[in-house]
């Protein structure tokens with residue numbers, strides 16, 4: 001009898017989808033979250049620890065792969081950069097998501113798509129007014145196209161330039177910010193195309209959910225630096241923003257900024273140089 005039932009149980013388990021095994025559970029008291037909609041969604045769906053605390057690089061690697069089909073190269077480099085947010089810094093082997101709030105080092109920056117600049121207060125919690133500025137560029141369309149996403153991102157830069165007297169927006173923020181737009185377009189669609197439904201984009205940013213309920217599944221093709229680079233190039237071409245002098249936008253540059261290197265000089269960044277606005 002048991003031998004007849006076991007195969008059925010195993011095949012049912014094999015068929016269980018991510019949506020079944022990783023339902024959305026909003027953060028509760030004591031759970032912490034970050035300025036990153038992807039990491040928050042992964043924690044809300046239990047791919048990362050739901051508490052958002054004590055996350056190691058291997059946990060980032062596993063969660064990004066299982067939840068979003070993001071490759072080990074990106075996850076290792078970005079996860080290692082995240083450890084630099086831990087105030088104990090030297091020798092830290094894990095990080096809490098709320099530690100990633102730290103402004104300008106190693107990752108958090110101005111001109112975000114859905115968060116206010118640090119100058120205006122809370123730079124890490126989702127802010128609908130800010131995100132509405134980006135959404136306006138998708139007006140009337142069901143699909144978040146690369147040109148519209150690019151113009152929405154560039155609007156945020158121009159808006160910060162006009163209003164934030166303490167704005168930091170150099171080569172580093174340029175690459176990080178284009179990279180983040182390329183990331184959401186990639187994981188919410190096929191990373192060789194980058195045209196997800198606007199409904200997925202809204203769900204991901206506004207509710208910090210992986211939009212299984214709208215029909216999304218993680219991309220079949222793995223997202224990594226190699227797939228992000230051409231999307232970033234398309235995004236830049238779509239709004240004609242001038243590339244900072246001396247910046248080469250190849251895969252090596254993308255990797256080096258997540259390795260905490262200045263994208264132009266290649267020198268290692270640290271908190272002091274970030275605070276002094278020198279990198």
Ligand code: HEM
Pocket residue numbers: 034035036037038039060064068070075078079081082100101107108109110111112113114115180181183184187
């Ligand atoms: C270990 C991996 C990762 C780390 C440490 C990380 C960290 C961060 C941090 C600190 C920010 C804030 C930047 C800002 O101030 O705007 C951010 C933003 C962002 N991240 Fe992540 N991230 C990771 C992986 C991902 C992945 C896989 C995606 C895929 C969609 C993603 C999508 C985004 C987006 C779209 C933003 C921009 C949010 C905004 O501008 O409002 N991230 N990330």
